Amino acid sequence: MQVHTSAHADRIIEEIHGIRLTSRADTCVDIARHRHPGIGLVAADAAVGADRTIDSLSLVTLNEERMSARGRRAARWALSRADGRAESAFESLSRAAIEWWGFPPPELQQWIGADGAGGDRADIWWSVRRVAGEADGRIKYDGRFGDPAAALRAREDRDRRLLRRGARAVVHWGWDDLTDGDALRALLMSVGLSPDHPPDLARLATLRTTLRARPKGSEPP
Numbered sequence: 001m002q003v004h005t006s007a008h009a010d011r012i013i014e015e016i017h018g019i020r021l022t023s024r025a026d027t028c029v030d031i032a033r034h035r036h037p038g039i040g041l042v043a044a045d046a047a048v049g050a051d052r053t054i055d056s057l058s059l060v061t062l063n064e065e066r067m068s069a070r071g072r073r074a075a076r077w078a079l080s081r082a083d084g085r086a087e088s089a090f091e092s093l094s095r096a097a098i099e100w101w102g103f104p105p106p107e108l109q110q111w112i113g114a115d116g117a118g119g120d121r122a123d124i125w126w127s128v129r130r131v132a133g134e135a136d137g138r139i140k141y142d143g144r145f146g147d148p149a150a151a152l153r154a155r156e157d158r159d160r161r162l163l164r165r166g167a168r169a170v171v172h173w174g175w176d177d178l179t180d181g182d183a184l185r186a187l188l189m190s191v192g193l194s195p196d197h198p199p200d201l202a203r204l205a206t207l208r209t210t211l212r213a214r215p216k217g218s219e220p221p
Contacts, residue, residue, distance in 0.1 A: 025054050029063050032078045033071025036210045037203060038096040040078030045092040049084030056082040085109045090175065091123055093211070094135045097178050098124075100203045101185045102195030106133065113165035120161050122170075130168040131191050168192070179208045 012023035022030070028047040032040030047054050059079040063072055081099075085108040086092045099105060106124040112132065113119030124133035136155075159170045169191035177183040185199075 024051055025059060025062055028054075028059060029066070029075060029079065032059075032063070032075035036206060037074070037077045038093050038207045038210065040075060041081060041096050042089045042092040044078050044082035045084060045086040046089070048082045049086065055084075056080060083108055087123070088135070090135045093178060093207070094124070094133075094173070094184075097184055097204065097207065098188070100200040100207070101182075101188070102197045102199045103188055103193055104128075104196050112162050112167055119165060120158055122162065122167070126193060129192055130166060131193055132162050132167045132170045133188075134170065134172045136172050136174055175211075179211050 011026045014021050014023050021027075024047050028043045031043040035043075044056070044059060047059070048056065056079065059082055060076065063075050063079055066072065081095075083095075086095065087109065091108070095106070095108075104126065106126050108124060109121055110125035110127075111119045111121050112125070122132035123135050125131070126133070134155075155172075162170050171187055171191045173184055173187050177187060185195075
């Protein structure tokens with residue numbers, strides 16, 4: 001838990017069930033200003049996904065209009081990339097790491113094949129290379145949501161459908177691939193993806209440090 005205090009009056013205060021809280025957008029900007037950019041992106045994606053009145057532009061504008069400049073520049077990266085299509089913190093962190101390794105930005109939650117029952121949706125999709133990416137947390141396969149063997153079979157069946165419907169390759173990665181050296185980079189390059197800009201090694205290093213400090217058992221889904 002981190003506590004921040006401020007004498008500024010430029011926060012919107014909401015009351016929910018008798019509890020006074022800063023607004024979702026204000027809280028998101030505060031996190032982006034004071035936490036690691038990867039954590040800022042998690043908060044920004046979640047805020048945009050949960051509230052249709054919030055979008056990336058409104059978060060960026062709120063950040064720029066704050067009276068205090070402290071953390072303003074640091075927050076810009078995460079807020080400008082907020083995307084409500086990310087379905088988990090792990091997807092948001094994966095997208096951050098993908099960019100910092102220098103790979104081109106993917107599309108999120110892209111249908112491969114017909115929308116709905118006739119197709120499958122990929123977490124991450126690079127249309128130029130026709131590569132589908134799946135951010136898989138271990139809890140999908142640890143038994144808490146049913147038979148792990150059945151879950152793996154379902155994943156394999158889905159991968160085959162993606163390949164039949166136009167994907168050239170499907171790549172899966174887990175939590176450890178974000179924290180273990182260049183494992184994610186190696187996985188993406190193994191399916192034919194190539195960086196198109198230099199890596200941000202400083203942010204990658206601090207992301208690994210930040211994620212390794214998570215509480216035990218807190219791996220995202």
